[in-house]
Amino acid sequence: MAELQIRFVDGAAYEQYMGAWSRLAGRVFLDWLAPPIGLHWIDVGCGNGAFTELLAERCAPASIDGVDPSDEQLAFARSQPAGKLARYHKGDAMALPFASGVFDAAVMALVIFFVPDPAKGLAEMARVVKPGGSVSAYAWDVVGGGLPGAPIQIEMRAMELNPPRPPSFEISRIGALQRLWKDTGLVDVEAREITITRTFADFEDFWRINLLAPAIGSIVAKMTGAAAGELKERVRARLPADAAGRITYSSRANAIKGHVKR
Numbered sequence: 001m002a003e004l005q006i007r008f009v010d011g012a013a014y015e016q017y018m019g020a021w022s023r024l025a026g027r028v029f030l031d032w033l034a035p036p037i038g039l040h041w042i043d044v045g046c047g048n049g050a051f052t053e054l055l056a057e058r059c060a061p062a063s064i065d066g067v068d069p070s071d072e073q074l075a076f077a078r079s080q081p082a083g084k085l086a087r088y089h090k091g092d093a094m095a096l097p098f099a100s101g102v103f104d105a106a107v108m109a110l111v112i113f114f115v116p117d118p119a120k121g122l123a124e125m126a127r128v129v130k131p132g133g134s135v136s137a138y139a140w141d142v143v144g145g146g147l148p149g150a151p152i153q154i155e156m157r158a159m160e161l162n163p164p165r166p167p168s169f170e171i172s173r174i175g176a177l178q179r180l181w182k183d184t185g186l187v188d189v190e191a192r193e194i195t196i197t198r199t200f201a202d203f204e205d206f207w208r209i210n211l212l213a214p215a216i217g218s219i220v221a222k223m224t225g226a227a228a229g230e231l232k233e234r235v236r237a238r239l240p241a242d243a244a245g246r247i248t249y250s251s252r253a254n255a256i257k258g259h260v261k262r
Contacts, residue, residue: 012048012076013212014047014048014050014073014076014212015048015050015076016209016212017148017209017210017212017213018050018110018148018213019048019050020198021148021196021198021251022050022051022109022110023050023051023053023054024196024197024198025110025138025194025196025251025253026050026051026054026109026138027054027058028194028196029109029136029138029194029253029255030054030055030058030059032192032194032255032257033134033136033257035059035105035134037059037060037061038060038061038062039059039061039062039103039104039105040061040062040063040102040103040104040105041055041059041061041063041064041065041103041104041105041106041107042064042065042066042067042096042098042103042105042106042107042125042128042129043055043064043065043066043067043086043107043108043109044067044093044096044106044107044108044111044121044124044125045067045068045093045108045109045110045111045112045114045115046066046067046068046073046074046077046086046088046109047068047070047073047077047111048073048076048077048080049066049073049076049077049078049080049082049083049086049088050109051107051109051110052064052066052077052080052082052086053080053081053082055082055107056081056082056085056086057082061085063085063086063087064082064085064086064087065086065087065088065089065098065103066086066087066088066089067088067089067090067091067092067093067096067097068088068089068090068091069090069091069092070090071090074088074089074090093108093111093115093121093124093125094115094116094117094120094121094124095124096124096125096127096128098128099128100127100128101127101128101129101130101131102128102130103128103129103130103133104129104130104133104134105129105133105134105135105136106125106126106128106129106133106134106135106136107134107135107136107137108121108125108136108137109137109138110138110139110140110253111137111139112137112139112168112171112172112177113139113140113142113166113167113168113169113171113172114166114167114168115168116167116168117168118168118171118180119180119183119184122135122137122180122181122184123184126184126185126186126260129260130260131260131261131262132259132260132262133259133260134257134258134259135181135186135257135258135259135260136255136256136257136258137177137255137256138194138253138254138255138256139171139172139177139253139254140172140251140252140253141172141173141174141193141252141253141254142165142166142169142172143169143170143172143173144172144173144252145252146172146251146252146253146254147251148198148210148213148251149163149210149213149215149216150251151235151238151239151249152210152216152231152235153215153216154238155231155234155235155238156216156219156231158234159227159230159231159234161219161223161231163215163216163219164215172254173254174191174193174254174256177191177254177256178191178256181256181258182258185261186258186259186260186261187258187259187260187261188257188258188259189256189257189258190256190257190258191254191255191256191257192254192255193252193253193254193255194252194253194254194255195250195251195252196250196251196252196253197248197249197250198248198249198250198251199246199247199248200246200247200248201245201246202241202245202246202247203236203239203241203245203247205247206239206247207232207235
């Protein structure tokens with residue numbers, strides 16, 4: 001299986017195909033996390049700020065620092081409402097540009113499977129959090145077919161197109177996340193599944209939005225018209241519309257939380 005080499009460089013496009021999914025999962029995740037108000041947060045791999053917005057809206061944070069390697073994603077994040085509170089930094093999840101023990105909570109939303117060395121990324125999250133602070137993440141269940149693009153990717157594989165997976169996709173297993181959190185020395189480790197459902201206006205709306213995903217759109221763009229049409233019709237058959245023509249289906253993420261030892 002190929003590794004995902006495509007960088008996320010279009011914040012507006014990311015908002016259309018993944019932002020809505022991210023917020024749906026993020027709301028469930030934050031309800032489960034139940035953080036106190038007034039914390040100093042770091043959002044690692046903040047991307048276009050979709051989850052950062054949730055932190056600002058729902059958690060009454062004292063501060064938020066977002067870190068991401070993409071200038072384009074960060075530019076979009078700064079243009080959003082949370083940009084008035086959040087400070088955004090270009091940086092690497094495996095070498096965070098902060099001193100040790102300066103945050104109350106570190107979070108990584110839909111990112112850990114993109115980190116080349118997840119153990120190093122988690123160690124950095126734990127390093128910058130104060131003793132007793134929270135370290136948490138959620139990730140699409142890539143191995144278990146929980147990705148939002150799964151209906152298309154299943155049919156791609158049936159046509160031997162081999163859509164790429166994130167480089168560290170195995171870490172998305174709930175057991176792998178639990179082992180990683182415990183091996184890093186975090187305590188009070190808990191994990192859960194998050195299942196969320198999204199509705200699209202019709203199949204054309206679903207198809208258009210999913211083609212914005214680099215792992216899908218880049219493959220379809222290289223296909224012949226006949227092959228792309230076949231793929232589209234195979235996916236259409238997999239996702240029957242309701243009486244109003246809407247397409248509804250579910251995706252699944254695995255969530256994990258723990259604390260730095262006091």
